[in-house]
Amino acid sequence: MTSKVMSGVLCVGAVCSSVWAGLAFADAAGDAVGKRVAADLRARYLDTRMYCTQLSAPGFTCNGITFRATIPSTAYKFWEPSPTSMASGGWSYSYLRSDSKFRRLVRDEDNGNIIYPPLLTPPDKIPARVLCAFPEDAGSFTRPEQQGCGPSTKQTADSRICHEQGILTAEQWLAKHRQDGLSNVNQCGFNVRDSANEKATQSFEAFIQAMTLDSDTFVQQNELRLATWDGTQPKKQPVQALFYLSGGLKDAQFDQKDYLNSTGDCLPIIQMTLPQTRAEDASFVYVPSDQQCSITPAIEYIQSAVWIERFDPGSGQNEWSLSVIPTQYGKNATPEQTNFVMAELQKKFGDDARWKNNDGGGMRRQLVCHYVIARDKTPWNLEPRRKDTTEQVAEANGCNPPF
Known part of the structure; x- marks a missing residue:
């Protein structure tokens, strides 16, 4: 198959797309890929299974939306953990699905990236490793131990990881959280590391149920701690898509160009809407005019x-x-x-x-x-x-x- 540029139009076979400033804008084939990504996100959001292929695989390994809010910058790449995160060994994401809703992102940010669930990571990428799950923002920058899963240096009560305190259920978590005045830094996180096996699934279920029981969790994002990865090899990392909320499109487009220039691959930009009441659902829409390049399809098994x-x-x-x-x-x-x-x-x-x-x-x-x-x-x-x-x-x- 050959390609050529004619009057600002790039043609590959029978498919053509506009070219501007060295970027090929989304074409029909790329749009089809992007729409499949949006459909995949909607399906994962609605999938409320507590485990996946076996009891030792918690739900987040195949469903829900795991994502991170970011701030575009020429000083660093969105896929690069900060030096502070690298020193800790962990960094923060959030987890959204139809039974774990929230209405805003950290600092009211309006764009970021979505990663593949570990078990649905393409074979040419490295799956993310989820370490622990907090039903509310945990102020993990104050938690230097256990890759951000341990006790907070700002605690006024026991904030060790939940099972170390004998907290195994959502009811126990909420009782302790209320006793501690609903303090974010005093809350405990649930251990969901691979090494916990079936207990990781039990902890994940408690994490989800705690969000259902505690009405305060809806007004702020939850927090997953993930193991940091090698930011110098973005093509190997499990980023599936970019997203934006209202007002965040330009920042998402900055990240799309940055990733394309660094890897040669084009990530889809997804318009995401968070629910503003518990009765509402999040939405995920692929808008062709938002894209600045033809979306690269994922490799599959x-x-x-x-x-x-x-x-x-x-x-x-x-x-x-x-x-x-x-x-x-x-x-x-x-x-x-x-x-x-x-x-x-x-x-x-x-x-x-x-x-x-x-x-x-x-x-x-x-x-x-x-x-x-x-x-x-x-x-x-x-x-x-x-x-x-x-x-x-x-x-x-x-x-x-x-x-």
């Missing part, structure tokens, strides 16, 4: 998949099978990436009744089995009605464990 019906001698009847064609990234996935592939499959096909109403864990077992003994087979056929067995049984049956 799954090229395509389709539901087919075929006769199975084991059950003696026709069975629904998800016939999956992985990308090369999908075929080459490591054992540590299995949950990423599963999360992408669930995102794209998990709401289908053929999967949702029949899967008891067998889909994941079949996927794992394909990686062990049938990685190079195409397609991979996964039947939701098959039982979740041991890996040995799955392999002995050629990745087709009994129904």
